[in-house]
Amino acid sequence: MTTAIPQHPGPPAAPWTGQWVTDRLGVRLTGSAALPELLGLAVRRNEKRAHLLVSQVLGKHVPQRPSVIHGVGLALGRRVAELLGPAASARAVVLGYAETATALGHSVADGLGAPYLHSTRRAVAGVAPVGGFEEEHSHATSHLLLPADPGFLAGDGPLVLVDDEFSTGTTVLNTIRALHAGHPRARYVVVALVDLRTAADRDRLAAAASELGVRVDLVAAETGGVELPPDILERARELLAAAPAAPALPDGPLAPVLRAVTTWPADLPDGGRHGFTPEHRARLEAFLPGLAAEVAGLLPGPAAGPVTGPGTDPSGVLAADGRRVLVLGFEELMYLPLRLAGALAELLGEERVSFSTTTRSPVLAVDHPGYAIRTRLAFPAHDNPGDGGSTERYAYNVAPGEDPARRFDAIVLVVDEPGDTPALHRGEQALLHQLRRVTDRVVLAVLPSYRPGASRPAPQPQPQPLPLPQPLTGPAFSSYAAEDVRWLLTDLSEVALEAPTEEREEAVQSGGAHYAESLPVEYQPSPEYQELFRQALTASARRMALAVGTVAETLLRERGAGALARPAVPGGGLVLASLARAGTPVGVLIRRWLAFAHGLDTPHYAVSIVRGRGIDPVALRYLAEQHDPAGVVFVDGWTGKGAITRELAEALAGTPFDPELAVLADPGGCVRTYGTRDDFLIPSACLNSTVSGLVSRTVLRADLIGPGDFHGAKYYRDLARADVSEAFLSAVAGHFGAVRAEAEAAAGQLAGQDRTPSWAGWAAVERISAEYGIDSVNLVKPGVGETTRVMLRRVPWRVLARRGAGADLDHIRLLAAQRGVPVEEVDDLPYSCVGLIHPRYSRGATGVDGTAVATEAN
Template sequence: MTSSVGSVPWATEEFGLDLVHGDSAVGRTVPELVIPGLRRNPRRAHLLVSTVLGKHIPTPPSVVIGAADDLGDLVRERLGVGVDVVVLGFAETATGLGHCVAARLHAHCYLHSTRRDVPGATTLAGFEEGHSHATSHLMQPTSAELFENNLPLVLVDDEISTGATAIDAIRALHGQCPRERYVVASLVDMRTDEHRAASEAAAAELGVAIDYVSLASGSTVLPLGLTERVTALDAPTLNIAGTDRGSVTRVDLPWPAAVPDGGRHGFLDADSAGFDSAVEAAVRVLDSTVAPDRALIVVGHEELMYLPLRIASGLERGGRQVRYQTTTRSPAYVMDHVGYPLRRGFTFVAPESGENEPRFLYNAQWPDEAVDALVVLIVDEPADTDRLMASGGVVEALRNAGTDVVVATVRGADPSTLRDSREGEGT
């Protein structure tokens, strides 16, 4: 799986879909940060595939965290050193990125939106994402008090195309808990002048300040007829079988009942020490499970991004060869062509009970295809079902491709346990 960074991407050569650099405060460029991909979707036929997010492309954990730290530093520069904040990450793509930014800022509270309607959780607010494959976002902190303050709210997404999702989220939260200042932080900002004007108008209407920071800004060149040409493409070939069948090993990762395994129900700065200790314990278990000379691709499950990233980072710092990425709800066009970022793909049934839409995983192989990497799939308890291991599940799809898999389950805290453990901490 050869990287196309530094060469002309295939989607640019073939379709004229181009990502043009504009500006950067940190010396990054748009073509360095994102590669154009395709989606057979009449609402939006292009996809910005990040090289530093660890979603579609297996990426060194240090690269993912380094990019997020740079983004957090830009937020700090905009707001001022020592200013406390609350942070919201957008599901599913930016749940880990948002948590990294919150950790960099030592945010009072981090919350990510979710598309998993968790039993026993209370929904604070919701909003829609127009171009996404799965559009509805829910916000389900253990209590409204976690967000009921006048601290600046930092909204984190991997890319800002129009800014509409961020504005919709700001409207929803502002109606629930008004505040004076918002910052929208993204790896790349691809808004047009029209989109920027719409954001300024929304800020004026609400009587708030809305700032934007990004590692790089630029523009997307969408040639005429792109949507029609892409949707007319033959369906991609997914779930290609290998010559040999991979093995599977299962392991439970220890996790304290009162420590959040992510930001779905709110993550307080006070939770950080317990989380860090739990991550170290999980790293030790995995490190003892897998042969020390085996290259690893740590794969998170959809919104469960930050915990697998931190585990991957711990393994990387211990000297292992590690890449990191996650599964997704979003279908994308797969083509095994040099210069295209989605070289192979898998589709499978959602492991969670009651979920009927297919799920996807892209690439899931080492950049050097000669390296026989093992996939460490990290899931939380709701995803650890019979469907996870069934013939149509992700584990079997990977094994059929010849990949060895370790399924590592984290049995994290539920909303009621968290709510009981943190009474009075949200204020």
């Protein structure tokens, strides 16, 4: 019996995604004119079979809308129910084939309302197989049957066998013979998307049914055939030998990884490996909306403001620009990720969510519109399968290739616990690492792997975490008021940490010390420099206020309680975490804006991040215990080349925290949330502790900071007479009323723009490094803020100033004159200025131009 299924994904692509193979190997589809809507073609890397029929509706190799994938299986299942009738349907059991048809079989079982089991290639300790069979043409041939109930297949009702295609019928015959020997029954129904058998194959199945004395019915979406030239294996070998190497993945910053933390329902299987009943299905249906909402909360924020209406996400997680999300399943784990994708599509919009799965099948990738497998990610197996198969796995059509329209903005990777191993995370070839190169964000959801008889292992004693320290506040630590900021730091005020700048620079560049292990001697500005600071503050306070307001209003729109559908809490659902110490004055200002403009009492903490060592893990644990991590926003003053932006993303990978950084000025094009991308002077960059609550930069040294301690810092009480921290804040906040309407309008305008980071600053830094013979980009400090830091804390070599830059650089020119550092005016500079640290610094060294390297004595 052949049953046409009306749910196809639409008209075939132009050209057909099998044309490339037809032109080169002579493979042709025959029969139903609808076959090209269901199938494309690709070339296998398999000595037994040269071609691969690539389904457009299976969710394995080609990303597809989850409603299409599940809908085709449901429709097939309903047709089986019509064929069997109510009485026989009530006694039917469905068996799907691993790995490709696990979700299809499960969807057929949904449509039929029957219990479901799929074969598996993963042996499970403590679970004895009740049967197995061979798939002769496959790259991994052995199938195991591991039902939790040994009598799962023992009934006499119809057995429904589901595979993606009937090519020869050999696998079906092997299965029926193996199962019938142990549990004979009168009727079998074979279901597939396409039936491509020859007349001889059909006769062979009919003869086998007659021999066994059983009835075998067939249900397929479409029927037809495949014409193969006699020399196809030889042609395929030549084609594979001549195939070019796969292009490299895009370079640049890695996308962050967020981990979804899910409380999985007790004793609910994660799929059909050990059996899945209609009762399990009902529990899953009730659980899915909550899981989808949790995952949606970790996806990128809106790029064009929240949208409402049919098919949109009421939480505003995705926006009207049509961000695309791929839910990526894991080999046999197809059904539950597919259903998660469907639930996400209900939240975010049908056209925005696609689904596909990783696979064991080795296939040639060709980035051509007439070929079904455009791109390929190859990665080491990460589930320790122990089945003797290949140790390489694949994800197809996930990377965008040459067509940017194929790019996914976020990828939700769903694996089970055996797949969450170091091989998934570590190394440039690891799947997670490669996914981070082809999208903006990766969400990792790890599901507990159900094992019969041990659904929940006995709880093991866990080491108790060290007690958390408490935040420091003013006036005991810092000159800021206690309500302005809580410092997640250890007070090291009584420890001698300062070293002369020359010694610190030599130790850092020689590799003998890390910059965070000591402190520079606090620079005390001359009266002339102090006057420059006052003038700069007067000139730029209004501009600062506008940037503060723009960032605050953007955060409230996109990260506040309404945007993430969290209950309204003080602070609009936001928690500010400024990166100590340059980000702390900015965090205080954003907090004061939210209080001034919206009456919000927003929690604000200062946390330490250290380049090369990451963010303070004890501070993260404190924030996670006190607040919803989804509401924590990390704040800094400005971006240079983006080193801290990258450091933050790396440090927060795999945590529930959002790694997107908010800054006032983003001249490097490194972040999405900013007040401006102009490189203007933020006056707090002109000074050190005396504009930052009298707190030093942060310190991380093993002999001072234990495993349960926050990173450290000093409070310079002796500099109180020079402290201008509150004067700076008051000068900027004094303009809040005048710029409020302008800031709200600016935030609204940014919401409608594409704010994707360009990383133009990083490219400029690499160019400057090459031009000036500097081996390490860490010695190139772009932007007004970073150049100021070079002049105050490091041993500068020279300053590059954009030709025509004005008063924003007055303080730089004064510092350069005081220290004997040349200022070189250049063209084509995306920043106002760039500070260079000499790449071969040592005492008494000379620069590459023969001039003496500036020292602290200058």
